[in-house]
Amino acid sequence: MKSLDCGHFPSPHGEHTTGTARFNNEEMCWDCAYKIEKGDAIKHGNIFAYLSEDGKKVTNWPGMVFSDNLHFLCNMTDNFGGERTYLRFRFNGDVWSGFAMGKGMYLRARKTKLKSLY
């Protein structure tokens, strides 16, 4: 088996069978992709992630969890009729604030100076 650009071999993750992701044209395993995504989010203070299908977790695309400590604020409809769910969650010890396009959909958030999710 050929190793990925990160030096690891593709491996199964949970119910998924392939474990690769692409970053800057490099193919890497989901563990490495997760570490890079997490590191980038913390460095830049913003994150592009997903709200899980059950609405209880913030995850990356393969479903690896960034946060399972969420607080929902409100739902809003934007000018184009799209639903947005505003939320806060705890990630890397900080409170992050942003919005999701719905369960199982993407989410954008920024790090805040808030001490509490509420």
Ligand SMILES: [Zn+2]
């Ligand atoms: Zn790897």
